[in-house]
Amino acid sequence: MYSDLMSYNILLAIYLRPVAAQYLAPLPEEYSGVAAVLIEDNLAVIPGNWSYESNMVPFYNVTSDDEDFQDAADTIAAADFIALSPDFLSLIGPSATLDRIVNFTSPEVELVHEAPAYVPDTNELLFSTTTAIGRLWALNLDTLELRNLTLDPPLSNINGATYHNGTVYVCTNGGDVRGIFSVNFTTGATAPIVNNYRGRRLNSPNDVIFDSPGNMWFTDPAYGWYSEFEGVGEPELPQSIYFFNMTSKALQVVSNDVVHVPNGLAFSPDETKLYVADSANLQGRPLGDTDPMGLRNVVAFDVEQYPLLSNPTLVHQTEVGWPDGLRISSSGLIVVGVRGAADVVDPRTGTLLGKFNCPDDIIYNVERIAETGTWFLIGGKHIYRVAIAETSPPLAGS
Template identity: 50%
Template sequence: MYFLVFVSSLLASFRQAVAVEKASLLGNVPASFSSVSVVLLERNLAVLPESWQIPDLTSSLFDCETANDALTDILSTIKQADFIAWDQSFLDVIGTSAKLERIQSFPDDEDHVHEAPVYVPETNELLFSDTHVTGWLWAINVDTHETRKIHTTPPLEHVNGGTYHNGYAYLATNGGSTRGLFRVNVTSGHAECILNNFRGRHLNSPNDLIFDSSSNILFTDPPYGWHNWGVEDPELPTAVYQFNTKTGALRALTNSVLLTPNGLALSPDESMLYVADSNSSLNFASHLGSARNVWAFDYSHSMLSNPRLIYQVESGWPDGLRVTQGGLLMVAVAGGVDVIDPSNGLLLGKINTPGDIIFNLEPVIGKDGGVWMLAGKRHIYKVTIATGGVKEGGAVGTAVLRDAISQVGQSSFSTEEEDRHEHDVLEHSEL
C-alpha cells in the first residue's frame, strides 16, 4: 500500500515537473486561436534544459535528441503543430482561422523534387514541375484539387523555376544540353526559348526567376546542373542576372557575394532584392556548418548594392522566396516555411511540415485573405492565413509591366499558332 502511494507521488511529481518545463518553454496562446494548431515558444527557446544533439542538416528544432523526458515531450508538442510562433506577432500573421492542408501526395519511395509553382488565375490552378521528368508539368486546381498534366512542346528538361504574367508561364530549366528561360502557353504547353546563353557561353543552370516592373527578368544561375544533372562544366561564374525583355540585353548583377544563389523575391516597393544562398544543398557542402543564408541587396532596377545577410536558416537550406503584402519574407526550407521580418532579420514563425522539404511557395493572388501553395517533396500544401502575398513586379507599376511583357517574343505566337495549339490534348491524371 505504501509502495503504491510512493509511486503515485513520484508520478505526480514528474507530471508537475513536465508542466513546469512546458510553462517555461511554451507560452500561452490566446483563446481565440483554439481552433488553430499553433504553439508559441517562450523567449525564443534561448535556453534548453540539460544536453541535446541535433541529428543532421535537415533536422528541425523538434528533432533534437535528448535524455530529458520533459524536453522530449515539449519537442513532440512543437512537432505536431501546424504553425510555430517564435514571436507573438506571428499570431497576427496567421490569424484565428489559419489552416494547413495536404492536397496532393507523392509516393514515399519517390525521391523527387517538386518545383516551379506558378499560380494561373484564369483556371485557378497551380502549375508545378517534377524535376526528374521531362516534357510535362502538373496542374492542380486550388479548390477542387483535381490534377492534370500539361505537356510542353518542345519537351522541357528539369524545370526548376517559374513565374506567371500576362497569360503565360515563364520557366527556368537547369538541365539538358541547353539551359535557359522559356515562355510557355499554359493552355497548349507550347514553349519558346527567350534566353539560352551569355554572349555565346552556355548558362550554368537557371534556377529561379522573377519580373520587376521595368520589364526585366531577374534570375539566378548556380551550377546545380553540373553537380546534379551531368551537364558540362560551367562556362560562367555563378551569378544573379538581369535580362531586359525589350532589348534582349543580359548582364550579371552579382557573382561574388553568394556561393549558390537560388530563390529570389523583391520587396513590395522593389527597393530591395532578396536572394537565397543554398550552398548547404550541395552534396560536398551538406554539413551542419555549411552556408544557408538569405541576403538582401538595394535594387535600383539597374544595379545591386549594399549586400547584407538578413537570415540564417535553421534546417536544410533556403530555396524559394516570396513576400507578403506587408513586406515579410517567406522562406521555403526543410520542414516548412520560415516567416522573417527582413527589416531586422528576426524569425517570427514557421509554417510547419515535419518530415518534408519545401522547395518553393506561391501566393494565390485574387482570393480573399491569404492563400499560399507550398511545393514539397512529399506533398503539395494549401495554407490559409490572414496575410496574403504580392504579385510579382511589386505593388507598383503593374500596368507598365503588363504592357512591357506583352512585347516579349511578339513573333512567338501568331493567331494561327494559338488556334492550332489550343486544342492540344491535355492528359488528366491523379496520383
Template identity: 45%
Template sequence: MNLSASLLASFWGGSVLSCFDFLGTQQRSIRVPDIAPGPIDEDAFLNKVPPAFEHLSVSFIKDNLAVIPGEWDAGDIKTPFYGVRSDQVPFQNVLAKIKSTDFIVWDASFFDIIGPQAKLEKIQSFEGETPHVHEAPAYVPETNELFYADTSVTGWLWAINVDTYEVRKVATNPPLANVNGARYHNGRVYATTNGGSVRAIFSINPLDGSATPVEFKHVVYRPFLWLVSHPELPNSIYFLDMKSKALVTVSNSVVTTPNGLAFSPNGSILYVADSNSTAGRPLEHHPASVRNVWAFDVSGSILSNPRLICATESGWPDGLQVTRNGYLAVAALGGVDIVDPKSGKLIGKVNTPGDIIFNLELGPRRGGQRMWLLTGRDFIYKALVKDV
C-alpha cells in the same frame, strides 16, 4: 553539454550565427529515453496561445527556447530544432508537441500574419514514391491551377486545381527538361530550364503547353529576371533586359550558391537565397556550410549594399516570397520560415515536419485570406493565412 545549457536567446529568433552549426558534429552521443506519455510541462517552454487562436494547430514558443535542459544533442544539418535529443523527458514531450502543430510562433507578430482562421492542408501526395524535387510553382488564375515541375522528368508539368484538387499533366511542346523556376505573367507561365542540350527561358501557354523560347543563353534562368550561371561559369546573379535582351552580370562574389529570389513590395530590395549548404555530400557532414538569405539595394540593373538578413536553422534556404507588408517567406527543411527582414528575426514557421519545401507561390486572395501554395518533396500544401 552541461545541465541547463544556456544559448543566446536571439539564436532561435533568427540570429545569423547558429550555435548548432558547431554543436552538431562535436557533441558526444547521449542516451535519450523514449518519449513518455503523460502531462507536459508546457509553461516552461510555451506561451499561452491567444484565445482567438486556441482552436488552431499552433505552438507559441517561450523565450525563443533560450535554455535547453539536461544533456542534449543537436543532431546534424538536416535536424530541425524540434529534433534536438535531450535526456529530459518533459522537454522531449514539448518538442514532440511543437513538431505536430501546423504553425509555430516565435514572435507574437506572426499571429497577425496567419490570422485566427489559418489552415494548412495537404492537397497532393507523393508518399511512398521515389523522392523527387518539386519546383517552379506558378499560380494561373485563368485555370485556377498551380503549375509546377518535377525536375526529374522531361516533357510535362503538373497542374492542380487549388479548390477541387483535380490533377493533370500538361505536355510541353517542345519537351522541356528540368524546369526549376517559373513565374506567371499576363496569361503565360515563364519557365526556366537547366537540363538537356539547351538551357533557356520559355514562355508557356498553360492551356495547351506550347512553349516559345524567350532567351537561349549559356546561363540558367531562375525565376523572372534572375539568372544563375552554367556550371562552367562563376556562380552569378544576372539581369535580363526583356526589351533589348541584354544580359548583365550584377553579382558574382557575395552569394556563393544563389538560388531563390524575391523583391520587396516596392521593388527596391532584392532578396537572394544562398544554398551553399547543399554543396557538400552527404549534407549532414558539412555543418559549417552557409545557408543564408542576402539583401541587395536595387537601382535599375545595379545591385549594391549587400547585407546578411538571416540564416536558416537547418537545411538550406530555397524559394523565396515576400508578403504585402514586407515579411520574407523562406522555403526550407521542414516548412516555410517567416522572417522580419528589418531585424533578421525568425517570427514564425508554417510547419511541414519530415518534408522539404523547395518553393512556394502566393496564390489568390479570397475572403480576407491569402492562399500560400507550397511544393514539397512528399506533398503539395495549401495554407490559408491572413497575410498582412
C-alpha cells in the same frame, strides 16, 4: 490540416504540464482552434544532455534527457504553426489553416518538386518534377485534379517558374542548352527567351521573377552539373544573378561574388529590395549532404540605380537544410522554403517570426495567390495550402 481535436490536445498538453509550460506560452483564447504553439524565449537554453541525429533535422527534433523539455519539443513538432514571436500569431490570424492538398506516392515521393506558378486564368497551380525530364503538372484548385502538360518542344528539368501577363516563364537546368522559356499553359507550346550569356551556356537557371517595368531577373547556379542531369556539361560561367531587359534582350550580370550559390529570389513590395537565397552549403558533384559549416542564407540587396544591386545584407540563416524558393508578403515579410517548414522572416530586423511546419518534408518552393492570404508550399512528399491573415502583394506590372 490538424483537426480541432488535435489543436485542443496541443493546448491541453501545454496546460497540464506546468514545468513544460516554461518553454511554451499559452495561446490567446481566440486561437483555440488553430494548431499553433508559441515558444517562450526562443528555446535559448536546452536543458540536460542533448543531441540531434543529423544536420537535416529541425530544431524540435533535438533529443534531451530532460523530460519536460522533450514533452515541449514533441508538442512543437505536432503543430501546424510555430510562433517564435507573438507577432507571428497576428500575421497568421485566428482562422489559420494548413492543408495537404497533394500527397505524392512512390516513386514520385522520392523526387524533387519545384517551379510553382499560380495561373489566375484557369485557377491552377503549375509545378514541376525537376529531377525528371519534361514533367510539368497543373493542379486544378477547384477539384484538386492533376493534369500533365505536354510541352512542345519538351523542356528538360524545369526548376523555377513565374506567371507574368498571361504567360508562364520557366527555368530549365537540364539538357545541352539551359535557359528561360515561355510556356503556353493551355497548349503546352514552349519558346526560348534567353539561353546564353554572350555565347556561353548558362549553368542551370533556377528561379525567375519579373519587376514592374516588365523586365526579368533570374538566378543561375550550377545544380544541373552538380546533379549530373543528362546533357549538362561543365559550367562555363560563374554562378550569378542576372537581369534580362525584355525590350533590348540584353542579359546583364548584376551579382556573382556575394551570393555564392544563388537560388530563390523575390522583390520587396516596393521593389527597392531584392532578396536572394544562398544555398552554398549544398553544392559539389556528385551532389551530396549539406555542409554544416556552409552558408545557408537569405541576402537583401538594395536596388538603387536600376538595375544595379548594392549594399548586400544578411537577413536570415536557416538552422537546417538550405533556403530555397521564396515569396514576399504585403507587409514585406519573407516566406522561404527550408527543410521541414517555410520560415517567415522580417527582413527589416532579421527576425525569424515563426514557421509553417511541415515535419519530415522538404519545402522546395513557395507560391501565393496575389492579394489573398492563400499560400502554397511545394514539398517532396506533399503540396500544402496555407490560409492566413497576411496577404501577398499584387503581381508585378498588374
